[in-house]
Amino acid sequence: xxxxxxxxxxxxxxxxxxxxxxxxxxxxxxxxxxxxxxxxxxxxxxxxxxxxxxxxxxxxxxxxxxxxxxxxxxxxxxxxxxxxxxxxxxxxxxxxxxxxxxxxxxxxxxxxxxxxxxxxxxxxxxxxxxxxxxxxxxxxxxxxxxxxxxxxxxxxxxxxxxxxxxxxxxxxxxxxxxxxxxxxxxxxxxxxxxxxxxxxxxxxxxxxxxxxxxxxxxxxxxxxxxxxxxxxxxxxxxxxxxxxxxxxxxxxxxxxxxxxxxxxxxxxxxxxxxxxxxxxxxxxxxxxxxxxxxxxxxxxxxxxxxxxxxxxxxxxxxxxxxxxxxxxxxxxxxxxxxxxxxxxxxxxxxxxxxxxxxxxxxxxxxxxxxxxxxxxxxxxxxxxxxxxxxxxxxxxxxxxxxxxxxxxxxxxxxxxxxxxxxxxxxxxxxx
Amino acid sequence: xxxxxxxxxxxxxxxxxxxxxxxxxxxxxxxxxxxxxxxxxxxxxxxxxxxxxxxxxxxxxxxxxxxxxxxxxxxxxxxxxxxxxxxxxxx
Ligand SMILES: Cc1cc2nc3c(=O)[nH]c(=O)nc-3n(C[C@H](O)[C@H](O)[C@H](O)COP(=O)(O)OP(=O)(O)OC[C@H]3O[C@@H](n4cnc5c(N)ncnc54)[C@H](O)[C@@H]3O)c2cc1C
Ligand code: SF4
Ligand code: SF4
Numbered sequence: 001x002x003x004x005x006x007x008x009x010x011x012x013x014x015x016x017x018x019x020x021x022x023x024x025x026x027x028x029x030x031x032x033x034x035x036x037x038x039x040x041x042x043x044x045x046x047x048x049x050x051x052x053x054x055x056x057x058x059x060x061x062x063x064x065x066x067x068x069x070x071x072x073x074x075x076x077x078x079x080x081x082x083x084x085x086x087x088x089x090x091x092x093x094x095x096x097x098x099x100x101x102x103x104x105x106x107x108x109x110x111x112x113x114x115x116x117x118x119x120x121x122x123x124x125x126x127x128x129x130x131x132x133x134x135x136x137x138x139x140x141x142x143x144x145x146x147x148x149x150x151x152x153x154x155x156x157x158x159x160x161x162x163x164x165x166x167x168x169x170x171x172x173x174x175x176x177x178x179x180x181x182x183x184x185x186x187x188x189x190x191x192x193x194x195x196x197x198x199x200x201x202x203x204x205x206x207x208x209x210x211x212x213x214x215x216x217x218x219x220x221x222x223x224x225x226x227x228x229x230x231x232x233x234x235x236x237x238x239x240x241x242x243x244x245x246x247x248x249x250x251x252x253x254x255x256x257x258x259x260x261x262x263x264x265x266x267x268x269x270x271x272x273x274x275x276x277x278x279x280x281x282x283x284x285x286x287x288x289x290x291x292x293x294x295x296x297x298x299x300x301x302x303x304x305x306x307x308x309x310x311x312x313x314x315x316x317x318x319x320x321x322x323x324x325x326x327x328x329x330x331x332x333x334x335x336x337x338x339x340x341x342x343x344x345x346x347x348x349x350x351x352x353x354x355x356x357x358x359x360x361x362x363x364x365x366x367x368x369x370x371x372x373x374x375x376x377x378x379x380x381x382x383x384x385x386x387x388x389x390x391x392x393x394x395x396x397x398x399x400x401x402x403x404x405x406x407x408x409x410x411x412x413x414x415x416x417x418x419x420x421x422x423x424x425x426x427x428x429x430x431x
Numbered sequence: 432x433x434x435x436x437x438x439x440x441x442x443x444x445x446x447x448x449x450x451x452x453x454x455x456x457x458x459x460x461x462x463x464x465x466x467x468x469x470x471x472x473x474x475x476x477x478x479x480x481x482x483x484x485x486x487x488x489x490x491x492x493x494x495x496x497x498x499x500x501x502x503x504x505x506x507x508x509x510x511x512x513x514x515x516x517x518x519x520x521x522x
Contacts, residue, residue, distance in 0.1 A: 036513055043493065045522035105522035126513045145513055161495040163509070174499045181496045183471045185437070186521040230521060239469070239500050248468045254432055273521040274437035276471035276494040 001122050006030040008327050009142055009151040011129045011164060013040045015050075015313040016299025017157030018112040019058045019320030020327075025120040027328045032149060033113070033121050034142065036128040041109025044159075045184060045277040047223050047232065047310065049100040049207055050108070054314040058321065059115060066111050068101040069227035070205025074198075078222075078261060079379035080213030085261035086382040102205050102225050102232075124149075129158070131167055132295070139168065139294040153336050155296050155323050157316075160278045162301035170297055171288035176240035178286060179278045180307070183249045184234030185257070187269025191229045197265055198226050209310075210235070210262065212379040214255035218245055219368045220375075222256050223310075224265065231266055233257060236279060238368070249276070282307045284354065284361040291341040296323040306356050308363055315353050322347040359427055366423045373416045381413060434473045438490050446515035449488040450508070451497070457505040458484045469500045492517055 010021045013035035021033040037043040049072055055062055063071070074091045092099075117123050124144075133141040133148060141150035156164045160179070165171045189197075198206050210222030220237035235249075235256060242249065256262060280286070282305035290297040298304070299316035306315065326344040330336050348354045367374070388404045408414075451474065458464070459482055466475040472492050476485040493516055498508035510516070 036510060038514060038518070041522065042518045042520070043516075045519050104520075106520050128510060128513045161498075173504070176500060179496070179499060181469070181471065181494065227521075232521070239496060242469055243465050243500060246465075246468055248434075248473070249471045250432075250434055250437060250473075271437070271440050273440055273519065275441075275517075275519050275522055276492040276496070277522075278494055278496060 001030075001032065003150070004147065005141075005150040006032045006122065007151060007331055008032075008153045008155060008324075009034065009149055010155045010157055011142060012157035012159055012299070012301070013037075013109060013113050013123070013125075014044060014157060014159055014299060014316060015109075015112070016301070016304075016316035016320040017155070018109070018116050019317040020155045020157060020298060020324045021121045021320075022058060022116040022119055023321045023324030024327060025116065027324070029328060029331055031121050032124060032151070033116060034124045034127045034129055034144070034149075035113075036126070038126055039106060039110050040113040040125065041104075041106040044105040044109060045182075045275040046105060046312065047184075047207075047225055047234070048313070049102050049225065049310075051100050051311065051314045052098040054317060058317050059112070063098060063101065066103075067107040068103055070102050070200070071098050071203055072100040072102065072207050073200075073204040074206035076206060076208040078208060078210045079382055080210060080216075080259055080261060081379050081383050082213065083260055084383045084387075085213070085259075086379065086386060087261070100207070102207070102227050104227060129164065132164055134168075139292075153294050153296070153327055153330065155298060155320075155327065156301050157298045157320060158301050160280055160300040162297070165288060165297055165301055168292065168295065170290070170292060170295070176243055177238060178281050180236040180238045180281070181242060181249060181276065181278055182234055182236040183253050183274070183276045184232055185253065185271055186227075186230050186232050186273040186275075187266045188230050188272045189266075189269045194226060194229060194231065200226065210256065212375040213259045213262075214252055216372070216375040216379075218242070219364070219371050220252075222262075224262075230272060231269060233262070233266060238281070238364075241368075250274075279307060279312065280305050281364055282357060282360065283364065284357040287354075287357065290348070291326075291338060291344050293338045293341075294336045296326060296341060296344050298323045304353055304357070306360060308360055311356075315356075318351060319348065319353055322351060359430075363423070363427075366419065370416070370420055373413070373420065377411055377413050377416060381408060381411060438472060442518040442520065443489060444515050444518070445489040446511050448512075449486055450511045450516075451486050451488045451491060452507040453484055453486065453501075453505050455482075455484055457503050461503050461505070463502045465500045465502060466497050466506070470497050
């Protein structure tokens with residue numbers, strides 16, 4: 001790198017930044033990728049799973065050499081009541097066509113960066129960008145803790161808190177309802193025991209979503225993922241709800257771990273890590289300005305997350321790629337103005353990113369308004385149904401059916417599900 | 432489980448300087464104090480006697496929630512300098 005100058009600087013080596021950097025290097029451009037962590041991934045936390053198809057767009061056949069944990073072959077939903085639960089499972093045989101893998105960020109992010117370096121990306125680890133350098137009102141590079149770097153353009157991939165987007169006014173201050181706070185604990189178990197507990201083969205894994213139970217009073221969802229020899233368990237809750245409830249997230253996580261339907265999965269596991277990280281709400285109306293003179297915003301920094309389907313890494317990688325393609329166009333044109341870089345927004349609009357964010361623009365608000373239906377009413381009725389259906393005693397079946405039916409009618413569930421059903425229908429019909 | 436037991440499972444490299452700063456006078460006038468319970472690492476602790484906010488910045492998980500949740504936008508928040516702060520090996 002001559003005189004600390006490259007064509008493009010990418011700040012942040014998460015999925016968004018790595019995908020930007022590698023796409024630029026593949027087009028023969030000089031690119032510097034910067035991250036504050038000692039090893040890429042050491043500051044990062046997610047659930048979680050990466051999605052095979054979209055990840056392979058950047059790293060073809062990555063599963064043959066990348067440090068993936070398990071190929072997901074089962075999705076489960078646990079609906080908890082105070083003490084009981086109903087559990088729904090969707091299992092599929094992968095037949096070599098993988099859909100998703102669990103990964104550990106410190107291993108996965110590191111591997112991604114190594115691939116990028118092999119393809120010609122300059123990488124600066126242990127480098128904290130303090131601010132963007134502004135020269136004559138234009139972004140000219142970055143100021144780090146130790147030295148300055150210069151470039152024609154900067155791609156901002158610094159994640160959910162994006163201090164850099166804030167610095168140059170691309171986004172406003174966040175509010176409580178813009179974010180969910182997530183906490184997670186990781187438990188180590190003997191591999192065989194983990195596989196037996198979750199009913200898995202050697203390399204297959206399950207992903208679990210958890211509703212209700214200790215999380216019933218708020219817009220929150222728990223999760224559990226199987227790694228090679230650890231189980232990750234955690235939950236996310238929107239900051240405004242947490243504030244209303246006046247509870248601490250780690251106490252709620254303890255309550256979740258102690259629920260009789262959850263506890264057996266992590267029993268006797270050794271706690272190897274506790275962590276926290278935020279997720280942006282991910283709605284179309286909250287997208288900040290994602291391009292300006294000499295800068296593009298990608299990944300979590302731009303709010304590109306689908307919280308309903310738990311997609312973030314895929315949108316991060318896709319937005320990173322689209323930003324890089326835009327940067328290549330700008331370099332070849334020799335013009336880094338906002339109007340040239342607006343090509344990025346056009347590409348986003350044609351991609352699933354803007355389409356999906358639009359579809360779910362108001363979903364979280366609707367879910368928040370109807371949350372008790374999903375976290376209390378439905379789990380309770382589901383358990384009551386099984387209770388009624390499976391108990392053998394002196395009460396005649398007809399009396400039991402009637403009692404259950406009257407419970408259903410009294411609960412008003414049909415009426416209460418209407419807003420959700422209509423909303424979902426509306427999402428399908430809307431152009 | 433005690434929060435300290437959870438934090439004990441983590442790798443931290445403590446800096447001599449706090450990356451989290453509050454104006455104590457503003458905290459004194461803050462009735463809600465959401466930082467006390469919202470922080471996943473219980474970094475903020477209010478000393479009732481001294482009317483002082485104790486900030487155990489060395490336990491910070493660098494999530495950013497306190498900055499947003501603070502009722503008075505009173506937290507000046509940045510990432511710790513490189514090589515300091517938390518390290519996640521199972522994120
Ligand atoms: C609990 C949880 C569960 C999730 N589950 C899933 C899931 O199952 N599937 C999925 O696809 N997504 C999931 N996500 C979302 C996903 O993790 C994010 O959408 C994705 O990581 C965003 O990628 P990114 O590159 O934009 O940001 P990040 O991955 O956050 O990367 C940002 C990088 O920038 C660096 N950085 C920040 N500031 C600076 C600076 N000033 N100087 C230098 N470096 C800096 C950081 O160290 C970091 O490496 C989950 C998120 C959470 C919190
Ligand atoms: S919420 Fe903010 S102002 Fe209130 S006590 Fe906490 S840090 Fe101080
Ligand atoms: S950043 Fe997160 S962990 Fe650190 S003090 Fe704020 S809320 Fe607590």
